[in-house]
Amino acid sequence: MAAFWTDRRRLLLGAGGLTAAASLGACANGQIVGFDKANRSLDICNQGEPLSLDPHKASGTWENNIIGNMFIGLTTEDSKGNPIPGMAERWQTSEDGRTWTFFLRRAQWSDGEACDAHDFEFAFRRILDPVNTAEYASLLYPIKNAEAIQAGRMPPDTVGVTALDDLTLEIELEHPAAYLPQLLMHYTTYPVPKHIVERYGDDWIHPDNIAVNGAFTLIKWWSNYIVHLQRNPHFFDAANVVMENLYFYPSNDVNASARRVQSGEAGWSTRFPSNQVDQLRAALPGYVRVAQYLTCNYFSFNTLKAPFNDVRVRQALCMAYDRDWVASNIYRTGEHPAYSFVPPGISNYPGTARYRWADWPMDRRREEAGRLLEAAGFGPANPLRFEFSHRNSSDNPRVAVIVQDNWRQIAPWVTVELRGVEAQVHYANLRAKNFDIGDGAWSADFDDAKNYLYLLETRTGDQNYPSYSNAEFDRLVRDSDFELDVERRGEMMARAEQIALDEAPICTSVFINSTNLVHPDLTGYEDNINDYHRARWFGIRNT
Amino acid sequence: MLAQAVRRLALAIPTLLAIVAAAFVLMHLAPGGPFTKERQVPPEIERRLEAEYGLDLPIGQQLLRYLVGDEGRGGLIRGDLGPSMTYKDKNVGEIIAEGAPTSAILGFSAMALALVIGTFLGVIAALRQNKGQDYLVMAFAIAGVCLPPLVVGPIMQLFFGVEWQLLPTAGLHRDEYGLRYLILPVFTLSLPIIAVVSRLMRASMIEALRSNAIRTARAKGLPERQVIWRHALPIAMLPIVSYAGPALAAVMSGSFVIETVFALPGIGKQFVLAAQQRDYTLVMGVVLIYSFLIILLNLAADLTYRALDPRSRTA
Numbered sequence: 001m002a003a004f005w006t007d008r009r010r011l012l013l014g015a016g017g018l019t020a021a022a023s024l025g026a027c028a029n030g031q032i033v034g035f036d037k038a039n040r041s042l043d044i045c046n047q048g049e050p051l052s053l054d055p056h057k058a059s060g061t062w063e064n065n066i067i068g069n070m071f072i073g074l075t076t077e078d079s080k081g082n083p084i085p086g087m088a089e090r091w092q093t094s095e096d097g098r099t100w101t102f103f104l105r106r107a108q109w110s111d112g113e114a115c116d117a118h119d120f121e122f123a124f125r126r127i128l129d130p131v132n133t134a135e136y137a138s139l140l141y142p143i144k145n146a147e148a149i150q151a152g153r154m155p156p157d158t159v160g161v162t163a164l165d166d167l168t169l170e171i172e173l174e175h176p177a178a179y180l181p182q183l184l185m186h187y188t189t190y191p192v193p194k195h196i197v198e199r200y201g202d203d204w205i206h207p208d209n210i211a212v213n214g215a216f217t218l219i220k221w222w223s224n225y226i227v228h229l230q231r232n233p234h235f236f237d238a239a240n241v242v243m244e245n246l247y248f249y250p251s252n253d254v255n256a257s258a259r260r261v262q263s264g265e266a267g268w269s270t271r272f273p274s275n276q277v278d279q280l281r282a283a284l285p286g287y288v289r290v291a292q293y294l295t296c297n298y299f300s301f302n303t304l305k306a307p308f309n310d311v312r313v314r315q316a317l318c319m320a321y322d323r324d325w326v327a328s329n330i331y332r333t334g335e336h337p338a339y340s341f342v343p344p345g346i347s348n349y350p351g352t353a354r355y356r357w358a359d360w361p362m363d364r365r366r367e368e369a370g371r372l373l374e375a376a377g378f379g380p381a382n383p384l385r386f387e388f389s390h391r392n393s394s395d396n397p398r399v400a401v402i403v404q405d406n407w408r409q410i411a412p413w414v415t416v417e418l419r420g421v422e423a424q425v426h427y428a429n430l431r432a433k434n435f436d437i438g439d440g441a442w443s444a445d446f447d448d449a450k451n452y453l454y455l456l457e458t459r460t461g462d463q464n465y466p467s468y469s470n471a472e473f474d475r476l477v478r479d480s481d482f483e484l485d486v487e488r489r490g491e492m493m494a495r496a497e498q499i500a501l502d503e504a505p506i507c508t509s510v511f512i513n514s515t516n517l518v519h520p521d522l523t524g525y526e527d528n529i530n531d532y533h534r535a536r537w538f539g540i541r542n543t
Numbered sequence: 544m545l546a547q548a549v550r551r552l553a554l555a556i557p558t559l560l561a562i563v564a565a566a567f568v569l570m571h572l573a574p575g576g577p578f579t580k581e582r583q584v585p586p587e588i589e590r591r592l593e594a595e596y597g598l599d600l601p602i603g604q605q606l607l608r609y610l611v612g613d614e615g616r617g618g619l620i621r622g623d624l625g626p627s628m629t630y631k632d633k634n635v636g637e638i639i640a641e642g643a644p645t646s647a648i649l650g651f652s653a654m655a656l657a658l659v660i661g662t663f664l665g666v667i668a669a670l671r672q673n674k675g676q677d678y679l680v681m682a683f684a685i686a687g688v689c690l691p692p693l694v695v696g697p698i699m700q701l702f703f704g705v706e707w708q709l710l711p712t713a714g715l716h717r718d719e720y721g722l723r724y725l726i727l728p729v730f731t732l733s734l735p736i737i738a739v740v741s742r743l744m745r746a747s748m749i750e751a752l753r754s755n756a757i758r759t760a761r762a763k764g765l766p767e768r769q770v771i772w773r774h775a776l777p778i779a780m781l782p783i784v785s786y787a788g789p790a791l792a793a794v795m796s797g798s799f800v801i802e803t804v805f806a807l808p809g810i811g812k813q814f815v816l817a818a819q820q821r822d823y824t825l826v827m828g829v830v831l832i833y834s835f836l837i838i839l840l841n842l843a844a845d846l847t848y849r850a851l852d853p854r855s856r857t858a
Contacts, residue, residue, distance in 0.1 A: 031711055043717075049816070052631035133592045135584045151587045205632050220718050223633060223641040224816070225808030228718055247717055252816070253803050255697065256713060260806070263704040263712045424575040424821060431579070 034260070035267025035519040037540045041245035042522070045257035045269035049224045049250035054205045055190040056127040059136045061443065061531070064187055065270060066227055066248050069535050070212040071190035074102050074120070074169070075181045079537035081447075081528035083181040087115070087191065087213065088169070097176025097484045098144075104167040107236045109193045109211035117163035119191040119213075125156040126197065127188060139188050139445055142180070142481075144172040175481040178348065178489060179448040185532075186446055215241045215536040224250055229535075242524075242539045258517065261287065267519040268533075274332045274395075274515060286520030290333045291527035292345050293514040294444035296452065298338065299388075299403070299437050299507040300430065300465035307384065308436065308466075312376040314504040316369035317437070319357055320410045321403060327510045330398050338508035341456075342449045342497055345529050349449040349490045353497035369410045383413035386436040389429060392420035396439055399509065431462040440465060441512070447530060449493045453477050456500050468505035472496075544849065548842060555838045560610075562834045563619070563827065567606050570823055577628040577821045596628055596824075609827070624831075625824040629817070635828040639810055642797070643832065645715070646809035649801065650794030652729045657736035658787065662780075664737070665744020666771070669779075672749060680741055687738025696731045696804040703727060713806035728805040732798055736790060743782050751779040777851045784851065788844030792836035796829065 034043040047062040055067050068077075076086030088102035107115045127134045128149045141147045144160025160172030173180070183189065193211040197204045204210060207218045215238070216229035227248040231241055249266070251257040257269040258276065262283060272280060272288070281288050301308040301317075308314055323337035336344070339358040344351050357365055378384040390400040397420050404416040421429070430438050444451035454460055457477055458469040476496035483489040500506070514531040524537035578584055578592050593599045597608050609625065612618025616625065624635035668680040704712030704727075715724050751757060752775055760774045797811020810829050817825035849855050 031708075032714070032716060049630075051629050054632060057631040130587055130591055133588050133595065135578070135588060135592075137588075138585055150585055202632070222718060222808055223630065223638045224813055225641075225645075225806070226714070226718055249714065249806055251806060252812075253806075256700070256804050256806060259697065259700050259705055260713050263700070263708065265704075265711060265713060422575070422819065424579050424819065425573075428575040428579040 032265045034265045035522060037521070037542065039245070040243050040540065041247065042243055042268060042535065042538065043247045043260075043266045044249065045251035045260055045266045045271075046227075046248045047250070047270055048252060050221075050227065052205070053218065053221065053227070054202075055187040055192065056123070056132060056134045056137075058187055062250070062270070065533075066229070067187050067190070068532065069214055069216040069229055069246065070218060071187065071192075071214045073184050073186070073189045073191070074104075075184040077185050077530070077532045077534060079524050079526045079534070081526075081530035081532040083185050086185070087120075091181075097178070098173045100171045100173070100180060101164075102169045102171065104169060105236060106167070107213060108234045109196075109213055110217045110232045110234045111193075111196075111211040112234060113193065113195055113211065114166070115191060115193070115213045116166040117169040118166070119194050120169050121161055121163040122194040122197070123191045124159050124161040124189075126192065128159055129156040134188070136188050139183065139186060142173050142175065142177040142183070144174055146174075176484050177481065178484070178486050179446065179450070182347070182446040182448060215534070216243075216246055235536075237536065241536055243535050246535050261517045261519075267522060268525075269517040272515050272517050277332050277515075280517065284517065287517045289514075289516040289518050289525075289527055291514050291516075291531065292336075292343070292529050293512055293531055294343055294346070294447065294451075294529055295441055295512040296338055296341060296343055297399075297439065297441045297509040297512060298341065299439050299509060300435075301437055301505055301507070302433060302435055302466065303505050304433055304467045305436065307376065307378070307386075310376050311503055312372040313378075313384070314507070316372035316376075316410065317407055318355070318504045318507040319360075319365040319372075320369040321406050321507055321509070322362055323509055324362075326399055326402050330395055330402065331510060331512070333513050333515050335513050336511045338511050340497065340501060341506065341508050342452045342493075343444075343511045343529075346444075346449050347447045348486050350494050353494045353501055355501050366410055373410065373414070378413065379411075380413050383415060385415040385417075387417045387419050388437050388439075389419045389421065389426060389435045390439040391423040391426045393423055396420075400439070430465045433467065437507075438465065439509070449490070449497070450477070450480070453493055453496055453500075456505060466505035468500065468503070470499060470503060473499045544846065548846065551838075551842050551845075555835070558838060559831065559834055563610070563831065564606060566827060566830045567609065567823075568602060570818075570821075570826055571602055571605070573821065575821055577823065579821070596626075609824075619831075624828040627817075627822055627825050629820045629822040629825070635824050638813060638825060639828050639832060642808050642810040642813050645720075645807050646797035646802070646811055647795050648720075649725065649728055649732060649798070649807065649809060650791065650796070652725065653733035653736060653794055654787065654791045656729060657733040657740055658783070660733075661737040661740025662744050662776075662783065664741040666748055666776070666779075668741065668745040669748035669752065670771070672745075677745075680745070684738040684742045687734045690734070692731050692735070692798065692800045693804070695734055696727070696801065699727050699731055700804070715807060728801050728807060731805075732794060732801050736794070739786065739790075740783055743786060744779060747782045748775060748779040751775045754778065780851055781848060784844050784847050788840040789837055792833065792840045796833040796836055 032043060046065050050063040050066055052058050053067055055071055058067055072086045074086055074088040075083040078084045087104050087107060089105045091100055091102045093100050104117055109115045126132055127137045128146050130150055130152045137150055145154050145158045148154040149156050149159055162170045164170055191213060196209060196211050200209045207220055210218050212232055215232055215235045217232040219230045220228040229246040231244050254271050254273045258272045258280060260266040261269050277288060301314045303309050327335045327337040339355045340353050342349060373384060388400060388403055390396045400418050404418055407414050407416050429435050456464055456468045458474050473496045476492050480489045480492040483492060518525050521541040521543060523539040523541050525533050578589055597605050610619045612623060617623030626634045627638055630638060664680045668677040671677050700712040703710040710727055711724050715721055757770060757775050760770045797809040797814060799811045799815040802809040802812040814829040
């Protein structure tokens with residue numbers, strides 16, 4: 001009995017100790033308030049860990065979410081994602097549309113040095129210099145000599161970007177590009193502090209060395225955990241910036257992000273699990289934000305290979321796919337079925353191109369698909385067999401099952417095998433043309449139809465996954481670059497898109513929406529098609 | 544004992560080299576590379592990227608370059624783990640140094656908690672064999688093994704964080720460590736270990752109680768408390784010690800699930816993401832750390848074994 005008592009005493013002692021330790025811990029750190037109105041801080045669940053915060057090395061939207069708060073280009077985005085003057089106060093275009101002159105505002109880097117036209121000139125040369133292996137610089141190819149420089153055929157100082165004086169920057173283009181103001185919002189065009197990059201080389205981005213020209217500066221970057229930004233008092237519009245601290249967490253797990261918002265530890269999550277949208281709407285009134293976005297999910301046919309070199313086979317499969325069902329049942333946040341490649345809502349684009357059978361009911365489409373396949377020589381004696389490759393991530397495997405079922409329903413002699421692989425491997429297969437039909441997604445980097453259509457140009461090479469080649473299509477897309485009239489340019493591109501839809505090198509699936517959870521008292525967050533939300537515009541609604 | 548430890552550590556070097564070579568080759572066999580992405584890189588840039596990281600060399604030369612380095616790069620023998628292939632602004636050493644402390648604290652705390660609770664539960668179950676307490680402990684153990692952290696973690700977050708708002712659900716308290724922030728992840732991580740330890744402990748305690756040594760102890764008239772805690776426990780601990788060594792290495796080198804669910808900066812998450820992104824150098828770095836920990840902790844387990852069991856000292 002005595003033994004029992006001593007043990008129990010020890011046990012109680014131990015338990016007491018643990019409780020004491022726990023309460024001590026409780027005193028040491030209070031709970032985080034994800035949207036802290038008193039301290040003007042915001043904790044943000046961002047999709048992933050930035051691979052780089054250097055605007056010349058970044059390549060993902062989740063990096064853009066951070067970098068876009070640190071730097072400002074010639075133009076920048078307003079709270080709705082539209083281009084407005086950034087470092088450039090105003091600009092003028094030459095008559096042929098190929099020379100743009102930007103007049104810069106007087107501004108400073110966060111270390112107090114002047115941020116001027118020379119920093120821009122330096123930045124464009126740096127990103128295009130092949131030595132710096134910038135993976136995303138191809139966006140800048142409309143700029144004079146840019147492509148030749150990155151291919152190592154010309155020296156970087158031949159780029160068509162020249163500082164005429166401290167506050168005047170001239171950009172020469174290969175062809176008129178009406179979308180230049182949109183393009184110049186992109187992070188690949190941000191200036192970098194010449195004096196710091198020259199001193200520290202690639203380490204310039206380290207929090208101890210960095211200088212920024214945007215609203216927030218980098219304080220700390222703890223790998224795969226947190227990026228801490230703080231208000232930059234040297235920012236030209238600092239007087240109107242409300243938020244003091246931003247904390248970005250890389251959140252690969254969307255469910256965990258949603259719980260973090262629910263527990264009040266985060267004020268904004270850049271994604272949420274779409275299958276929980278109803279529960280989230282109920283649990284977090286006012287938080288759920290769904291908006292149209294520049295992403296199209298589509299399947300590529302390998303047109304180099306029989307039977308997909310036959311337009312009838314491609315059309316048949318394209319027709320028999322029930323994208324309406326997928327849009328409303330697999331995706332749960334009001335996604336739209338894609339009957340075109342370019343998403344609706346793109347700027348300066350009529351959006352008239354559409355599959356010609358788009359309004360037919362499914363039964364008629366299925367019958368027509370059967371007829372087309374029979375005309376192409378398939379039937380019980382010659383069954384159609386092929387493989388559908390897809391990424392085994394997020395909703396893609398669930399879509400694949402529906403695709404398989406839809407195509408089997410055309411006729412009993414259609415057999416579809418599914419092959420789900422990791423995204424990295426999948427894209428490698430698509431590039432190597434090692435597939436029959438493969439899924440994929442494309443998000444535009446800036447708001448212009450060219451961003452989609454170029455994927456199907458012959459000159460695009462490996463990334464033209466279906467290996468589509470049509471002379472008329474190529475001509476229209478190329479000529480549209482030289483068309484100065486915005487409306488006519490849009491019509492030309494729409495004609496090209498219609499050709500591609502008729503010939504069906506790809507089967508478009510669904511336009512994906514952006515999904516955010518945002519604290520309802522956070523003002524200045526506006527839904528927009530680019531899904532750009534800069535903290536510079538954020539404010540606090542006191543209730 | 545010291546001589547043995549030194550000998551074992553010396554043997555670790557060829558072992559590590561073999562592991563490095565095997566992991567290196569296996570990783571390069573996986574399809575896709577670090578620069579295969581949705582948006583294609585221009586061919587000239589891809590060529591330069593591959594040259595920069597030596598990916599254009601034959602695999603044997605790549606391995607050699609990784610081990611001994613070349614101009615401008617130290618190589619593994621000089622402690623240089625190389626630049627990360629996906630995280631452009633950091634090198635592998637920095638990334639691991641940022642993640643390792645959290646994984647180590649998490650793993651060590653979970654193991655310590657599991658050893659205390661697991662041992663205690665196992666002893667109770669053994670002493671009350673086939674009685675209510677025994678069944679209760681074993682039911683708990685089965686549940687602990689069957690319910691993966693992927694399920695337990697979110698449930699704990701949901702109740703302690705979202706429903707009752709008692710504990711934080713994620714992170715470490717922004718950029719500082721906070722004790723409260725470790726409670727849920729440590730408990731979630733320790734649950735399956737508690738289960739294993741308590742089952743092991745129960746079995747070995749039952750066996751120990753039947754041994755000659757214990758019969759002798761009882762015959763000498765020692766009080767029951769002393770028989771159990773002084774004499775039976777060290778014998779019964781032996782299987783736990785050999786389990787705990789490698790298990791500690793495993794939990795200290797990070798748990799992908801725990802670190803992802805609780806959004807913690809550990810190397811377990813880094814490892815899985817690096818493998819997905821084909822970040823060869825980062826994967827190698829974490830594999831090295833893990834292998835080194837395994838070797839070190841196995842050695843520690845053997846030394847503890849000797850301390851606990853007089854019989855193994857002569858061997």
